[in-house]
Amino acid sequence: MGLTGQRPPERPALTPRAWLDSxxxxxxxxxxxxxxxxxxxxxxxxxxxxxxxxxxxxxxxxRHAPWTQGRQMVALLGRYGGLAGLPQAxxxxxxxxxxxxxxxxxxxxxxxxxxxxxxxxxxxxPAVQADVLSKFLEDPTSYPPLSAGxxxxxxxxxxxxxxxxxxxxxxxxxxxxxxxLRYDVRVGMHRVPVFVPKTPVRAGLHQHTLMQVAQALxxxxxxxxxxxxxxxxxxKPNPGDDYWKLNFAxxxxxxxxxxxxxxxxxxxxxxxxxxxxxxxxxHEAGHVVSYSEWGLSAADERWKPWRDAxxxxxxxxxxxxxxxxxxxxxETLRAYxxxxxxxxxxxxxxxxxxxxxxxxxxxxx
Amino acid sequence: MTRPxxxxxxxxxxxxxxxxxxxVAVADVPEPLRYAQTPDGEVPVVKVxxxxxxxxxxxxxxxxxGQLLRTTLSAPxx
Numbered sequence: 001m002g003l004t005g006q007r008p009p010e011r012p013a014l015t016p017r018a019w020l021d022s023x024x025x026x027x028x029x030x031x032x033x034x035x036x037x038x039x040x041x042x043x044x045x046x047x048x049x050x051x052x053x054x055x056x057x058x059x060x061x062x063r064h065a066p067w068t069q070g071r072q073m074v075a076l077l078g079r080y081g082g083l084a085g086l087p088q089a090x091x092x093x094x095x096x097x098x099x100x101x102x103x104x105x106x107x108x109x110x111x112x113x114x115x116x117x118x119x120x121x122x123x124x125x126p127a128v129q130a131d132v133l134s135k136f137l138e139d140p141t142s143y144p145p146l147s148a149g150x151x152x153x154x155x156x157x158x159x160x161x162x163x164x165x166x167x168x169x170x171x172x173x174x175x176x177x178x179x180x181l182r183y184d185v186r187v188g189m190h191r192v193p194v195f196v197p198k199t200p201v202r203a204g205l206h207q208h209t210l211m212q213v214a215q216a217l218x219x220x221x222x223x224x225x226x227x228x229x230x231x232x233x234x235x236k237p238n239p240g241d242d243y244w245k246l247n248f249a250x251x252x253x254x255x256x257x258x259x260x261x262x263x264x265x266x267x268x269x270x271x272x273x274x275x276x277x278x279x280x281x282x283h284e285a286g287h288v289v290s291y292s293e294w295g296l297s298a299a300d301e302r303w304k305p306w307r308d309a310x311x312x313x314x315x316x317x318x319x320x321x322x323x324x325x326x327x328x329x330x331e332t333l334r335a336y337x338x339x340x341x342x343x344x345x346x347x348x349x350x351x352x353x354x355x356x357x358x359x360x361x362x363x364x365x
Numbered sequence: 366m367t368r369p370x371x372x373x374x375x376x377x378x379x380x381x382x383x384x385x386x387x388x389v390a391v392a393d394v395p396e397p398l399r400y401a402q403t404p405d406g407e408v409p410v411v412k413v414x415x416x417x418x419x420x421x422x423x424x425x426x427x428x429x430x431g432q433l434l435r436t437t438l439s440a441p442x443x
Contacts, residue, residue, distance in 0.1 A: 003436065011392075049440060154439075168367075174397065175397070217419050226424060239395060239397040239398075240385065240395060240397055240398045240437075242395075243394065243398060243426060244413075244437075247377045247386060247387065247413075247415075248377075248379065248386075248415045248422060248424070250417070250421070250422055250439075251415065251421075251422050251424070251439050252421060252422075252440045253439060253440045254437045254438070254439060254440070255421075255437075255438050255439060255441065256437070256438045256441040257402065257435060257436070257437040258435070258436050258437075259401060259402060259435045259436075260403055260404050261402070261403075262402065264441075268440040269440065270440065270441075272440070272441065276420075276441055280438055283438065284436065287433075287436050291433065295432070296403070296428070296433050296434065297430065297432045297433065298433070299431065301395050319418065319419075320416070320417075320418045320419060320423075323381045323382070323416045324416075324425075327416070327423075331433050356390030
């Protein structure tokens with residue numbers, strides 16, 4: 001079957017890969033075109049699409065190497081009549097969902113392939129074909145959250161330096177005030193005060209060194225650094241730990257605590273990596289930012305732009321983000337900063353267009 | 366700044382559905398967990414919700430008006 005033809009693809013074998021092989025052939029030299037890029041541009045269904053959708057499809061196609069499953073699925077969507085039957089914004093959501101290289105897009109492609117792998121569907125009326133795409137969009141199990149939730153390494157660190165120490169007679173820490181040393185960690189234009197108690201860390205516990213904190217801060221973006229009022233590098237465990245362990249079976253002791261004015265780093269029973277600290281700092285600093293920008297209650301009207309953005313962008317940054325809109329904000333920051341400055345950022349700019357617009361207003365993207 | 370009176374009980378919940386685990390009289394809760402410091406002064410903690418993240422728990426402490434006062438990320442598990 002030629003790729004420009006109107007005949008539907010054959011009913012597939014068992015897997016999306018096998019189905020795509022049946023449509024496109026297993027080898028590049030079996031094709032009448034140099035690659036899917038030329039094939040899709042020659043297709044009648046594609047030519048009938050609005051220019052914006054054509055451009056959108058070709059951009060997504062370009063994210064994948066020739067004759068890969070990703071590229072073939074985008075090409076196939078370009079010749080699927082149902083795409084033209086969707087409102088343009090919805091059509092773009094489908095294209096963006098399946099066109100990328102993220103975990104979300106990879107899963108979404110397989111899921112859509114299963115739904116389109118029906119030769120009867122390719123003969124159906126455009127409204128019926130469009131309905132399949134609508135149902136795909138409405139089913140969040142079709143596209144998993146962007147991140148599985150594990151801490152992601154942030155892109156390359158910035159230059160960091162340190163000033164101090166300065167003696168502080170009485171600095172509040174979680175267990176209470178005590179004498180401390182203040183160091184100022186400088187990252188780019190920003191300065192983050194870090195308070196270190198003079199009391200040594202309790203034997204058997206592990207606390208980050210000041211240098212590790214500086215290295216973690218050096219991974220954070222400028223917009224976030226400027227929002228962290230100060231950090232306390234605690235010597236003693238969080239005073240609530242024993243009580244919380246009684247109430248919550250899986251609680252293994254505090255690592256980071258954030259409120260509207262500071263972030264506390266607690267000593268832990270196991271050593272923690274700098275990357276884990278940087279990732280946790282992004283999440284907790286995200287809470288500090290959202291508290292200060294929009295208030296302590298997510299019911300506050302100031303949270304509306306973020307709530308609206310979450311509704312608009314169908315994809316979640318992580319499964320944990322589904323718990324609360326405030327967690328969505330912090331998890332979005334983690335997901336976004338994990339790809340900032342890499343080619344994948346362009347994909348998130350599209351998938352999270354609503355959220356990224358709000359982040360830009362806050363000078364966080 | 367005067368510390369406001371505590372309503373008297375802290376409720377502990379688990380999960381996104383906020384299943385009530387237990388309710389405890391504030392007198393039986395350690396002192397540092399009864400109130401949280403905010404820019405407007407100390408606010409009583411009346412609810413704690415534990416949510417499961419990919420690497421552990423996050424505890425969210427709330428005030429009487431439903432405001433989020435403090436979040437604590439647990440140490441990543443091994």
